[in-house]
Amino acid sequence: MSDDMVDRTRKLEETTVSNSLHEEEEERPVREKAEYEEEELHKLLVPDVSQLPPTPPSAVETNFVSYFAPDFMKPGNDQYVYRHANGLCVVGLASTHLAFKDKGGITAVDFNVGKSDRSSMKVTGKRKRNAQHFESNTALCKVCTGDDSYVVRCCVKGSLLEVNDRLIKQPELLNSSADREGYIAIIMPKPADWLKVKTSLLSLEEFKILRELC
C-alpha cells in the first residue's frame, strides 16, 4: 500500500518539474537501461574460451553417421554413405577411391549414365513422389581422370532426391573436398531398405582398420 503511495507522489513530483529537465530525467534511465541490457546480453554471448576444443567436430561429423562401402561392385571403388538422423543418405567417393590415385586427379564428371541424365531430373513437393527409385547398384555418374573413368553407384536403394550438379562445372571439387562439397548425390531410402543395406556397410572405425588409415 505504502509503495503505491510513494509511486503516486513521485509521479506528481515529476509532472511539476519543468519540461526540459523532465525530458532529460526521463531519457537517462531509459538510455541506461538499454545500455545495461546490452551489456547483460553480451555477457551471455561471449563463450568461455577454456571450454572450446582446439578443433571442433565438423558439421558432417555432428549431423551424420558415416558408413563406408569398400570395393563396391569393383575393387578400389570405395564410397561413403553419410546418414542423417532424418533418414537421408549423402553418397560420395571415399578418399581411398582409385580415381584419386590417378595423376591429375579427377577431370570430369558426367551424370548421363544408364537410361537417363541424372542431373536433369527435378524432384518436387514435400512427398517427393516424382523422384526416381534406384537400386544400390544403379549408376549415378561417371568420373573421369586423365587415364581412366569410373562408375559411381548409389550404394543405397532408394529415391534419388538430388545430384550434385556443381560437379559438372567444377569437377575439381572432388579433388579438394570429396567428403564435403564434392558429394555425389542425396538418396532417400525406405526404412526397411536401409536396414538391409546397413549390414553390408562398414563403420568409420572398421573402414579405417581395413584400409590401414589409422
Add this chain to the structure above:
Amino acid sequence: MSNDTEPAQVSSVAAESHAGACDAEMQLLEGAVRSLPYHVVKELLSVGVCARCVLRLFGIEEHIYCHSSFSQSMLGSILEEETSFKSEVEFQFCSVCLGVLQFSYCDDGEETVVKKESAKDMALSIAELVKQEGHQIDGFSLEVSVPPLILENESSLLSHMKKKYESEPWFQERLLSKCHSVKDVLKFAITKPLETLLGVKASASSFRIRLTYTHKRASKKVQNSVERNQECKRRKTGTENALHNVNDESVIADKDCSGYSTIETNSVTGIFSNGVQDQETSEHFESPIEKVSEPCHLVYVCCRTHIYLCGRYLKYSRNVSQTRWIIDEERMGEASVEEIIGSNILPICQGDNYKFHAAGREDIDVRMLGSGRPFLLEIQNARQVPSELIVKEMESKINGLENKSVGVKNLKVVGSQGWALMHEGEAEKQKQYCALVWISRPLEDEDMQTISLLNDMKILQRTPIRVLHRRSPLEREKIIHWMKIERIAGSSQYFLLHLCTQAGTYIKEFVHGDLGRTQPSVGSILGCRAEILQLDVTDVKMDCFVTE
C-alpha cells in the same frame, strides 16, 4: 379492479414482485390481450398455442414478455371477462413452440420433463450453472437455438391464418408486421431475471450462455422451408429418418445430435413472400399444426470465448524446445517454452485448455535472447479473465521459476487483434543473430573488413539436408543485411559473428555451407572451412507486443 377475478397464478406473482410494478405490468398485459381479435385467439388456444406464442404471433412488443408468468389459463381468464369464453385449464405443450416459451423442457441428464413456473425460475437454473462453473464475469451474451420443427409449425400456422383471415380488417395491421421469433421472446423473458441473478448486464460479451433446444421428431419439410430461409452450411447424417440435416455452425461440440435436429436462424422472414410455399404448407396439413405430447430437449451450457495473452518470450536454455516435441513417446529436450508458459498461466485463468502460437521459431539448441520473440497464448473457457495486476504476477512467477530456462516480457491480455498483429508482415521481418564460428585458419584483420563490407548480400539456399525429408526441394534466395565479426580474446580461430538476415534464412547452413548447397557461405567468403558451434537469436525485429 380486475384483481378479484385473477386466477391463482397471478397472485403468486404478485407475492414475489413489487406490488406497484406488478400492477402496472398487469395493466399493460391486459391491455395488450384485449387489443387482440377474440375469435382468432380462441382458435389459436383451441389448437394448443401457448399464451406467449399467441401474443408474439400478433407482434406484441417486447416488454410484455418480461412478465414472469403468463399462462394459457391467464390469457383465457382475461378474455373470460370480456366474452363468454371458457378456456381449457389442462396444461399442454404449445403446438408451435413445443413448450419453449412455457419454460418447459426435457432435462438433458435425467430425461425428465421440467416445467418451470416462470421465466425467473428458468433463469435461476441457468444462474446456478454459471455459479457452479465458477465463472467470474462482467457481462453475458445469451444465445438460443431451436429446432426447425418450431419454425415450420409457425410458418404453417401463419399461412393458415393468412388464408383464413386475410380479408378481416385487423389482419393488415397485425399479422403483416413481423411476428417475434420464439428465440427473441425467450431472450426477452429471461434476460432481465438473469441480469438480476448474475449481477451483470447482458451485452456483447465474451461470456456466452447457450440454450440449445432439440426435438426428437425430425422435421419432414426441412429441405423445402429451411433452404429458402437461410444460408448456412449443412451436412446430412445418415439416420433412420432420411431427411435429417445437421447444421454445422450451431451445433455445440459435445452434444451428440444423431437423434435430433437443431437449427439456428436469424429471423423469420419471407413467410409471406413466397406464395408457392404457402400453398404447399397449408395443403400439407389439415389442421394448421399437430399437437405434441412431449417438449423439446434442452441443453444449456456456458463458456467464455477464447481469451488471449500476448508478450515476448526468451529462451536461455539449449535443451528446451519451443513447443512440445515428442517422438515415439519420448520427449525431446527437457521441457518446452509452450508448456512452461502455458502451464503457469492456465491455472490462474482457470481455463480448460491452452494453445501456444509464436511468430516464428528457433531450434532446440538455439537460445532466444534480447528483445524476445512475440507469442500469443490462447486460453479456452477461462473462468477468470486476469486483471492487470494478476498478469504482472504471472510474468514475475514465470521469470522467477527455479529453472531459469524461459523468460517472459510485456505479458498482457489482448483481444483477437493479437493474431493480426503477430502475423503482420512476418515474412518481411528481419532477425538478428550471434553465432560462435570456427574457421580452419587464423582470423585476419582483412577478414573482419571483408565481412563488414557486405551489405544486403543475396544468398541462395537449397533446402537444407536436415529438413529436406519434410520440405520441398527448392532453392530459396535470402538476404543477409549486415554482418560483423567480434574477436574472442584468447582465440585465433574462434570468433563471434553478428548478423542480421531476412526472415526464413537458415543461419547454420549459411555458416558451414551445407556441403556447398548454400552459396555463398561464411566459409566460401573467407576461403576456408567454417563451422558453427552455437547460435543465439538476439533480436526479432517486430513492432508488436512491446511495452507502450
